[in-house]
Structures are given as structure tokens and as C-alpha cells.
Amino acid sequence: MKVAKFGGSSVASAEQLKKVACIIQDDPARRVIVVSAPGKRNSEDVKVTDLLINLGNAYQVGKDYQYELERVLHRYQIIIAGLQLSSELVNTISQDLVQVLEKDYDIETKLEAIKASGEDSLAKILSTYLISLGIDARYLNPQDAGIILSDQPGSAQILPESFEKIYKLRKSNQIFVIPGFFGYTPEGKLVTFSRGGSDITGSIVAAGLKAELYENFTDVDSVYCVNPQIVDQPKEITSLTYKEMRELAYGGFSVFHAEALIPAFKAKIPVCIKNTNNPNALGTIIVSEKEVRGNPVVGIASDKGFMSLYVSKYLMNREVGFGRRLLNILEDEGISYEHTPSGIDDLSVVLREKQMTPEKESFVIERINNELHPDLVYIERGLALIMIVGEEMHSHIGTAAKATQAFADAKVNIEMINQGSSEVSVMFGIKEEGVERAVRSLYNAFFR
């Protein structure tokens, strides 16, 4: 049994959904299908999830939301017409959405339900289409599938009791179409994962079903060793380990959600990234262990939007509890941190920039000054992280030297370096404006 997840680009139009139906029909083992909401049809287009967020925002501020509602419904209308399905389906979807808007939910749950309706409606459209082709398919709500999540709206996490429930779906011979991106708390409240979270649903369902394979269909032939938007036609990665993919996804390989690997990894389910527009291409397979490749670096990931909180105090190394008290101040503000490169008398805390609003920033700085009495404290915004990743790095001499030379060649200053103790990755912090130059130079050093 295989679980196939189709991302937003794969379900963006009737033409794409026809390809999806062919892929499902091509392999009888593809028994559970997870779908995203319709994504962009071209670079100027808007994802349905973003249209729904606009609709929710209009509703929340008490604005007339008819325009936003029409834009969402129009996307479904053209898909439904293109698949030659009854226009009744548009009415049902429209009624469902209006019902969510009118229901007596608290505002947070309502916004979550509006956001999740993109996946839900698309799953209904695809299952209806598959039935029209004579396939024994059925829409399955995540609650009925057994997807039970923690009560963290917008960043929910799977609860362990889910997996046993999902396993029961094996009994059926029908093809299930499950909407991705959301689930329910044990109390029955709808909650979503973070953005891009349909990948997580697919991984959870594959783990629960103990599937032989989790196929993740997207719009590229494989995972490339570097973002194809930065380097033209980069080398394809045929196989990589869960650990490598986890690091690369975290580092900015947006092709797969950074949190999506854990369920598949724990259940030892191989993951394959494939192209809906070219399903015969081999794709990229993600497994526990792979053969020795010879190149210590498998991929180079980059991401913008970080900042560093720098704190310096003479004899910091001897002050018991300094780090804990600093991190406590961030915890009190609900801020999570990514890395903490440190020296003898100084410590930097690297954070996602959007967490630190200007109000939080002045409050945090004031508390650090009052409670920790540092010699110096400042914030540097506009940072990017670049990660070079590869399981073979630990047995290769000179990888970091080659990387730092590549930064020098690109005339990019390295602000910080962090090598994880597992030696699967080395992370470099630089100013955002140097990212593309540095990534191209690293690509030349390791792959050309």
C-alpha cells in the first residue's frame, strides 16, 4: 500500500487534476491520497490558502467579504467545470464555507476552519472526479481518518494515539482521498499545521498505515542539490537519508516541509519525491541509509529572515545560569530560538526575525539589561543561514575549508559558523544580500 500526496501545484487546475487521476490509476497500490488546496497556476497567481486567509482577515475586521469569497469560489468553479462535474458541487462547497463563516465558533477556530477549507473542498472535488471515472474512491475527513492533533492552532503536532486509528483504514479496499494540512484535537476542535503542512499529513498517514512508500508529488523532477531558483538546472539528488533531508528542509529546501519527515522516519517508511508533470522520472528517494557517494556534501540550503541577539559580558563563562536566564526571558515572550553560537564572554541567540516584533524587542533588551547586566547587548536583523549538508562530511578532511574559500571567492563575509555535533551539517550566518552569490559559489566548489 502506498500513500500519495499531491501538493498545491499538482491540484491547481482541472488539467493538473486529470494528471493526478492518471497517476492514481497507474498503480493500484496508491490507495490513500492526500491533497493540498489549489496552489499557483503561474508565478503571478495566488494560492487558495492565501485567498482564504484574506477572506478570514476581512471577516475578522468586520469588512464586507463578498469579493474575497467570490475569488475563492471562482477557483473551484473553473476546476469543477474543467472536470465536467455537476455545478451542484460548487453550491455545496459554497454552502459549507458560508456555514463556517456563520457558525458560532470562537474567532481563532473560525479562522482555522476557513484556512483548512481549501484542502477540504479540493478533496471533495477530487473524490467526486475519481468516482465519475468509475474509481471506487471516497472523501475521508481527517477526523474520521484518525488524525488527532495538539491544540496549537497554526502549528499543531500529531498525538501518538492517531497512528493506531489510522491503521484501521487498511481494512477498506476503497481509495481514500484525505484533505491535508489539518486535523482535530481530542476535544474535536479543528487545528491546522504550519504552512505547507499537507506534507506532514501525508507522512502521518503513511506512518499510521505502515505503508510501503510515501510518494510526495510536486512540480519538480527531483530534489536538487541546491534551490533551482538560485542555480539554473542544478544536479539532481537521486537518494539521501532522512537526516540529510531533515537538515536541508530545515535549511530552506521548501520542496518538503521540515517537520514532515519525522513520522515516516520513525515508522521507517521510505519517502519518494516525484513530479506530477513527469511521473516517469525516478524522483528522489529518502531512506535510512544509503551507499557511499564520495562527495561529502549532498546539498546546500539557504534561508532568509533570521536575526541574532548578541550578548557580551566579561566572565560570562563563570556566571552559573547566565544562558538559562537569557533563554528564560525569550521563553516568557513565547519566542523560540534556532541556534546559540557562543564564545567565552559572549553568546548569540539566532531567531526567526518575524517572532521579534519591535515591542517585544525593546522589552527583551530592557529585561536583559536589568536582569543580566551585560557589557553589551544588540540585535542584528537581516541575516540568512546557509547550510552545507551531508552524512559523509564527518569522514572528510577539508570540507569546511573548501566552503569558507567559496564564501571568500564570492566576497561574502561569514558572520557566524556552527557545526552541529552530529557533523551532518555546517551552518553559516551571513547578511541576506550575499545569499545568492554565496550559494552559487558553494555550488561551484562542491558540484561543478
Ligand SMILES: Nc1ncnc2c1ncn2[C@@H]1O[C@H](COP(=O)(O)OP(=O)(O)O)[C@@H](O)[C@H]1O
Ligand atoms: N532543493 C530544491 N529542490 C527542488 N525544489 C526546490 C528546492 N528548493 C526549493 N524548491 C522549490 O520547491 C518547489 C516545490 O515545492 P512546493 O511549491 O511547496 O510544491 P507543492 O505545490 O507540490 O506543495 C519547487 O517548484 C522549487 O522551486
Ligand SMILES: N[C@@H](CC(=O)OP(=O)(O)O)C(=O)O
Ligand atoms: N495549502 C497549505 C498547505 C500545503 O501543504 O500547501 P502546498 O502543498 O501548496 O505547499 C499551504 O498553502 O500552506
